[in-house]
Amino acid sequence: VNADLSAAEADVRPTRLGLFLGFLKIGLCGFGGVGPWAHRVIVEERGWVDDREYARLLGLCQMLPGPNVGNVAVCLGDRFHGAVGATLALTGLMVGPLGVLLAFIGLYDRFAQVPAVDGAVGGVAAAAAGLFIGTALKLAGRLRPTRVAVLVGLLAFVAVGLLRWPLVAVVVGLAPLSIAAAWRIRP
Amino acid sequence: VSESPLVHLAVTFALLSIVAIGGLNAVLPEIHQQVVEVRGWMTDDELAKLVAIAQAAPGPNGLVVSLVGWRVAGWAGFAVATLAMAIPPALLAFATSRLHRRLAAASWLGTVQAGLVPITIGLILASGVVMARAADDTPLAAVTTVLVALAVWHTRLNPLWLLGAGAALGLVGA
Numbered sequence: 527v528n529a530d531l532s533a534a535e536a537d538v539r540p541t542r543l544g545l546f547l548g549f550l551k552i553g554l555c556g557f558g559g560v561g562p563w564a565h566r567v568i569v570e571e572r573g574w575v576d577d578r579e580y581a582r583l584l585g586l587c588q589m590l591p592g593p594n595v596g597n598v599a600v601c602l603g604d605r606f607h608g609a610v611g612a613t614l615a616l617t618g619l620m621v622g623p624l625g626v627l628l629a630f631i632g633l634y635d636r637f638a639q640v641p642a643v644d645g646a647v648g649g650v651a652a653a654a655a656g657l658f659i660g661t662a663l664k665l666a667g668r669l670r671p672t673r674v675a676v677l678v679g680l681l682a683f684v685a686v687g688l689l690r691w692p693l694v695a696v697v698v699g700l701a702p703l704s705i706a707a708a709w710r711i712r713p
Numbered sequence: 714v715s716e717s718p719l720v721h722l723a724v725t726f727a728l729l730s731i732v733a734i735g736g737l738n739a740v741l742p743e744i745h746q747q748v749v750e751v752r753g754w755m756t757d758d759e760l761a762k763l764v765a766i767a768q769a770a771p772g773p774n775g776l777v778v779s780l781v782g783w784r785v786a787g788w789a790g791f792a793v794a795t796l797a798m799a800i801p802p803a804l805l806a807f808a809t810s811r812l813h814r815r816l817a818a819a820s821w822l823g824t825v826q827a828g829l830v831p832i833t834i835g836l837i838l839a840s841g842v843v844m845a846r847a848a849d850d851t852p853l854a855a856v857t858t859v860l861v862a863l864a865v866w867h868t869r870l871n872p873l874w875l876l877g878a879g880a881a882l883g884l885v886g887a
Contacts, residue, residue, distance in 0.1 A: 589822070593774055623770055653876050654879070658838070660841075663838070682832045694728065704831060704832055
């Protein structure tokens with residue numbers, strides 16, 4: 527804990543405005559995913575925390591619901607400026623993309639009747655579906671899962687994706703089993 | 714239970730935001746269920762296109778929820794859906810941040826994570842399949858989905874290029 531504290535003191539403490547602007551940049555630059563930009567801005571550019579601390583924070587945030595970088599924004603904002611900082615960081619992260627989104631949907635609604643536009647957006651929709659499938663396969667490969675983990679993942683997929691069972695019930699049912707299985711094989 | 718779309722948007726997305734470990738992309742099947750099948754707010758095709766637009770925009774995943782809100786109830790729907798999606802996880806992250814040092818030291822945390830990750834991966838795969846069913850109305854679209862899935866799986870290309878390729882293929886097919 528002491529080493530931890532001294533590391534935290536060595537970090538560059540952003541002002542409230544700096545915090546907001548940093549996360550604004552992460553949100554706006556993160557075309558195709560904010561993860562890489564979050565690391566770049568937070569660690570490399572601004573030095574708010576070092577690599578090790580960032581990895582620890584991200585690991586913690588990946589376990590929580592909600593977008594990972596959104597959770598990182600809340601945790602870092604709180605660390606530097608309390609509840610105000612958390613609000614500023616999360617708002618900074620979201621406000622840019624929401625604006626872009628509104629511009630996109632406005633344009634789409636205006637030109638949706640044009641067959642080429644509708645075709646292109648339909649193509650992006652097909653690609654987006656592939657994005658999810660590929661991401662799941664990539665994550666599964668990286669994990670080098672146990673047999674139980676493969677079974678749990680497949681159950682979640684079949685129940686929700688194919689049988690269309692209610693997602694909340696499936697998660698609530700599977701999570702304790704999966705955590706118990708992970709507990710038995712913990713190092 | 715009120716029948717107001719705003720109330721339903723708020724309740725649906727707030728509840729989903731809490732189970733969406735790893736982000737809202739994991740809960741697209743349930744969003745699809747609620748928005749298309751239970752409420753009939755839009756068609757399969759319309760939802761697939763909102764997902765596409767959200768994927769093409771920058772920022773954290775899950776913003777499609779804001780677009781659904783906007784489509785269902787205009788500006789009020791946009792605001793309600795966005796807040797319902799963002800606030801519950803933010804409060805949880807805030808609480809976690811306050812417990813950070815104590816939690817970070819706990820070894821059970823890694824075990825909980827190890828248990829949750831396979832579920833999240835299964836759900837993201839389910840999202841992909843549900844969205845593919847909604848979006849792949851032509852053979853060309855199905856081929857696009859498969860090619861993009863393979864590219865994401867086996868390369869490190871920025872997803873934006875792949876979405877762009879999808880747009881180009883869609884343009885060819887139109």
